[in-house]
Amino acid sequence: AQSVSQHNHHVILSEAASLELGCNYSYGGTVNLFWYVQYPGQHLQLLLKYFSGDPLVKGIKGFEAEFIKSKFSFNLRKPSVQWSDTAEYFCAVNARNYGGSQGNLIFGKGTKLSVKP
Amino acid sequence: NAGVMQNPRHLVRRRGQEARLRCSPMKGHSHVYWYRQLPEEGLKFMVYLQKENIIDESGMPKERFSAEFPKEGPSILRIQQVVRGDSAAYFCASSSSAGNVDTQYFGPGTRLTVL
Numbered sequence: 001a002q003s004v005s006q007h008n009h010h011v012i013l014s015e016a017a018s019l020e021l022g023c024n025y026s027y028g029g030t031v032n033l034f035w036y037v038q039y040p041g042q043h044l045q046l047l048l049k050y051f052s053g054d055p056l057v058k059g060i061k062g063f064e065a066e067f068i069k070s071k072f073s074f075n076l077r078k079p080s081v082q083w084s085d086t087a088e089y090f091c092a093v094n095a096r097n098y099g100g101s102q103g104n105l106i107f108g109k110g111t112k113l114s115v116k117p
Numbered sequence: 118n119a120g121v122m123q124n125p126r127h128l129v130r131r132r133g134q135e136a137r138l139r140c141s142p143m144k145g146h147s148h149v150y151w152y153r154q155l156p157e158e159g160l161k162f163m164v165y166l167q168k169e170n171i172i173d174e175s176g177m178p179k180e181r182f183s184a185e186f187p188k189e190g191p192s193i194l195r196i197q198q199v200v201r202g203d204s205a206a207y208f209c210a211s212s213s214s215a216g217n218v219d220t221q222y223f224g225p226g227t228r229l230t231v232l
């Protein structure tokens with residue numbers, strides 16, 4: 001069965017610090033990869049996605065993620081965080097051509113990011 | 118451009134009552150997905166529907182839960198005879214194409230509390 005692991009449950013950083021949130025998935029085939037963000041009191045918003053092509057993808061608000069197929073990883077990065085980045089971040093995977101569902105997103109448990117001003 | 122709409126945002130039910138959660142997809146989207154988020158957990162897939170059809174309900178509990186997406190109107194997730202363990206946030210998402218080739222956009226969720 002597919003699964004997604006997010007290594008950090010809660011990350012606390014000071015403003016201007018660099019951020020890297022880990023995400024690993026288990027599935028040997030072709031995947032679509034996503035990072036969603038949930039700001040306090042708001043709904044899930046798409047941060048960035050990878051379907052194919054350049055494995056380094058850029059998203060909104062200065063975030064980027066790198067797909068490393070050999071490591072089954074899709075880590076999220078930002079060079080300099082701001083207080084407004086305080087939120088919960090979810091990595092999600094969808095398997096293309098998966099024998100079962102065509103729409104099933106598998107989510108990690110999320111990483112809470114707290115940025116101190 | 119309205120996003121995915123869900124109502125109610127908060128729903129309180131007593132054990133044994135029925136809960137009905139509604140989801141209106143983004144304009145032009147005909148694919149709807151329901152997910153459940155338990156405390157301290159990520160979102161778990163429940164069901165995938167495309168107008169009038171259930172495509173995949175592999176994540177749906179076998180009893181008490183049902184979903185529909187009629188030709189007209191919102192998608193409905195129905196939970197009969199609710200129990201305390203049903204307390205969770207229920208999120209709906211929609212996409213314009215099949216979920217394995219398209220991005221899913223999420224609604225604000227319905228927080229169900231069972232007393």
